[in-house]
Amino acid sequence: MRAMSRSTILDAIRNAGLISRIDLARTTGFSQSSVTGLTAELIREQLIIEKKVGEYEGGRPPMLLSLNPDGAYVVGVNITFDTIVAVIINMEARVLAIQRTPIEKNRHSVADIADGIVRAVQACIWEANFSKEQISGVGIGIPGLVDSDSGIIRFMPNYNWENVNLRDLVQMQLKHPIYIENSSNTLAIAEQWLGEGKGVGNFLVVTLENGVGLGIVIQGHLYRGQSGTAGEFGHITIDPGGPPCRCGKNGCVESYAGNISILRAARIAAQNGDWKPQHPDITYDDVLNSALAGNTCLIDIFKTAGQKLGLGISHLITLFNPAKIIFTGRGVRAGALMFDSMDAQMKLHLSTKFGPSQTQIVIKHWNEKDWARGAGTLVLGELYKSPMSRMAGLGKTMSPPG
Amino acid sequence: MRAMSRSTILDAIRNAGLISRIDLARTTGFSQSSVTGLTAELIREQLIIEKKVGEYEGGRPPMLLSLNPDGAYVVGVNITFDTIVAVIINMEARVLAIQRTPIEKNRHSVADIADGIVRAVQACIWEANFSKEQISGVGIGIPGLVDSDSGIIRFMPNYNWENVNLRDLVQMQLKHPIYIENSSNTLAIAEQWLGEGKGVGNFLVVTLENGVGLGIVIQGHLYRGQSGTAGEFGHITIDPGGPPCRCGKNGCVESYAGNISILRAARIAAQNGDWKPQHPDITYDDVLNSALAGNTCLIDIFKTAGQKLGLGISHLITLFNPAKIIFTGRGVRAGALMFDSMDAQMKLHLSTKFGPSQTQIVIKHWNEKDWARGAGTLVLGELYKSPMSRMAGLGKTMSPPG
């Protein structure tokens, strides 16, 4: 009961960034005295602080409250095809330390990756001169289908894992509370907390990596579906006669717009002689660079990807009517190569009879850190729900050592 | 605050149908004394009643509580292309009276329909020997895009209405509280209340009429989207090269699976000589009957409709991961003609990598009354939220006159 009141206050502070008690009373609907009581409790627990004095407006100037950046620290870890990125973030999700660990080729058994995560977390904490007691938890983002309750990864196409329990393996070596979740979902939470989704009730996050993922936020809550498989946007069939997909079907969104699908199309073009790569072992980045340099054959590949993606996005808008769709992931670096045709195709498949589309399209500049940070916010969210579970004792000073 | 507790109790009673106080305490988590207090309040307000004594189980036999069927009466109205159906329902959503009013051809201005609704409501109340004071509200279901807050119908393809305020026109002649909502949404609410959606957190209702509609229930709440246009499933593009749609695009789900689209396809077949209808002015029912009688050309039309619908449904399952999808509307009478091919196509476009589909497909026997009843439950829901708003005084006896 009081947990809900606390949450309301915390959410309001997070949304505002910097807010006085009187404005808290106004926005939350609590009485002034209740706000005083609740904020006093949160200050005592060091979740929030009196940051600075606000603008004079004719009387006593307001004391502006903010989250306590140093109220807790957590580690966020993101796994991509070839890299483990771990970051330490503070209560404001600011990245204080970062650690990249390459995944060696063919070293991606579950045990290998679990060890890699543990080492990355330890190295990150060590190099930033933190002690492990200062870390309240570890969040792990996975590009695949995750049952976040049981911790089981049901399907992860990158390494072709099915039904493996990565969390337990990591937990055996790390004593911190560990949370695991699909990367698109962690990004959605991160956007809701501190990014484009702040204060937005309904929005979607589309991730363009090797696969194409979707995080769904509805009425302010992450939506996972009845059995946790909602949002497999990458695997809706756009064209039944299309190229094969890692999911076993043909013509999925992902089989056009996923980075490995673009790479595959480029390889086929190279085989057909439509394009001469500089070296035989081409990567997605090679393809992207050549396309950006003006190779028309490769430009066409991105254009097609954008078109198919655009049709899929039109489905999302028509079905979800979100306030925003946020694009992120390595794939957004293609920029206009992909998004111009996406935009055109999307508009083509939205009926004007329902009024102009209210959905705002946001393309985030891609940033490796953001993904690991997203995994970290997963833990921050849990801390907010029950701050008692913080590992670090409340009495201790929590200033960053670095 | 207490409103939520009351709702919890009411929901539990509605879900159970018949339940003792002690079981209420068990299912809701309230203490026995709280349940006594809350139920006493609800009984005083005549929302629930002590229905009968339950089975002896070793001690004092439980007193079983149920909703008070006669706690309130509301009118539900549904508009289809050619008919206005009004029903009186009680608190259990049982239909006590029904009134059909045909809509004359070319008499479908907003004023005409508003008058038709008013007359239908009045006739329904009159013929069932109710007094207007006994009716707590009127719910109207519209096959189109409705802004339920403002009461404005943004787009209704049947009569090609755009941005008209039907509610205000009706309100000028009826003093009751009037609610207006998209039919698919009213049906979703009705299913959640008393049908297949009872106790199911996430489910979808697909309506097959002239158009194809979608009602979305997520985490127990109807989802309307950011600006109220969520769920326009009928207008996602299945095949960009497909037939034109009333929405201005081509190849929408509706342009294959909507009843008028099937009728159109049959007319074209007749023109081409592929089929000889018995009379020139054919209707959807003629087409359906000839197909059921074995006309292969028409069977193919239904088969194609089912296939396109199936692809669309696979999108819904992949994106929403609902526990159930409930099909209703005149179109379900096509039965296996449509659903066999739908089923096959749907399965084809669901990846097996995410485990077997957990989504249960439910096809409801079509029934004209259900739609009007659905519009009525819209009002019942409002009554539950704030029983004080009931028009009929709490002190009055509320037994049905008939």
Added chain:
DNA sequence: ATGGTTATTTTAAAATCGTGAATGTATATA
């Protein structure tokens, strides 16, 4: 300094809500 104004805190009284413990009630069976 003084007064005016707005922000915050404190205080006390009252309301609301749910709980636990004890009590009351209804039934079948020994």
Added chain:
DNA sequence: TATATACATTCACGATTTTAAAATAACCAT
């Protein structure tokens, strides 16, 4: 008829929040 058992109610209590009012704090203008 007494008893065991399970259901229901009563009542005093604690936790939480609100209202209202007063006190305090901080700042500017005069």
